[in-house]
Amino acid sequence: MFYTVKELIEQSHAFPSVAALMVHTEVENSTRTEAQVRHLMSRNLEVMERSVKEGIAGVKSVTGLTGGEAKKLDAYVTSGQFMSGKPILEAVRNAVAVNEVNAKMGLICATPTAGSAGVLAGVLLAMRDRLHLSHDQQLDFLFTAGAFGLVIANNAGIAGAEGGCQEEVGSASAMAAAALVTANGGTVEQAATAVAITLQNMLGLVCDPVAGLVEVPCVKRNALGASQAMISADMALAGCISVIPADEVIEAVNRVGMQLPATLRETGEGGLATTPTGLRLKEEIFGK
Template sequence: MYRSLEEICKEAAATGCSFWELIQKDDCRERQIAQEESFVQLQRMYQAMKEADQDYDETLHSRSGLVGTDGGKLEHYVDQNEPICGDFLGRVMEKAVKMGESNACMKRIVAAPTAGACGVVPAVFLSMQEKYHYTDEEMTKALYVASGIGGVIASRAFIAGAQGGCQAEIGSASAMAAGGAVHLRGGSVEAVAHAAAMALKNLLGLVCDPVAGLVEVPCVKRNVSGAVVALSAADMALAGVRSRIPPDEVIDAMREVGISMPACLRETGEGGLAATPEGIKMRDRIMD
């Protein structure tokens, strides 16, 4: 497994392979499978993302009652109005909420890289496929890029909120989506890495403070922020903007920030929004 984005960039330059090809080869080596099997398996994951979006039920609420129906509200709003952010970003936000709510309602989702951050990559990828008409094969290649970025983050730092706060979940997912988006738009391997870095550093320090300890509030709506940050980072990278801090050093900084966070801000439900008066009321109601 690759432990740095720099290593991937250097190998791509030396071999002429694309980012996705290097990650696919690495997957095949690690799991001892053929390239065809690896591709089919990842394509099934992308199909599962599509199905999760299509199967969203706007009438469902989570068992706690804290989340549900907001994805439908966003869909109707985008259909019937002119969103401030425009139709495309409106669809991205809609899909991010739908996926997060589906997770809270115990429907089938893809952890990308975690269940709490499951809405970021699908929101960006599905919306881009709808807008630009990419094939499922092209989307699967982009998913390799996203998974490669996630793999480096997991090896150098962490992807769990309990270890590094929400920056490790939504931040990592945003980095993955940003890199995949750059790949889809024909960006270089270097641009992919810098998009990931800019997305991650713009979510640096994001705490994990789930109300009542549930992956619902504020988790679902943070998927929206992660998706929008990913797209802004992708456009910056495609324009030639580069992170002044090298991508791998950004990941290392995220690790240090996560280690420095007090336990109350790492998924324990004891600090941040979870500790507000309203957060405590919701927790007490659910626990009764």
């Protein structure tokens, strides 16, 4: 079992990949066989695929606060008139799709939470064809993400209610960045660098859902989390480094999370939630 990024790196060298280490860890800490563990992850992948497809087709949340923007993004990507790169925009579209499905109470795969479910699925489904990933390699992508997510969860957190959006979408983005690095042939050390770059750039991000609902600004934060993951992965693969090691960045995330007031940790009592528009929307949804 590994508890830090340093331990993850060291132990991964005894296995064919980080994914293999994560599968071994799961088998060691459960009653499941390797085949069962991989089968469960395959089911998770199927849920991701369905939620992306459903969201792109166009959905609306129960409240009407969110919905339909994944469909708009899909049309925009198809138009070819975009300014940023197509892979990033497709990841953004996918991330929005998943979280719009979540907002309508549809079925999604929490990675690591429901509120941040769009990031990992968004990046994987945008890049799998470009990287020519087989089904098993896509599962390895998810296991690699899970390995780094396990470290973040054990040393900081993954919930906005605990440490702000820096921990929720931040952890999802870091997980996706690490997995993308290894899927593109990078080393585990480069994957750790991508984690560090991602988290330090999302450090201090608050959790301030309008009306206390996981819709605004949550859906679009998943979109930007997906794009951050891809940029961090590219920087790491280019040879850029993080001056602050990944484990120390994660420690900083934990400290900042504990310093955030309760009003900025998913209570809907600060930030965007308490803007005039945010308060008006809350009243329209729930009444005075």
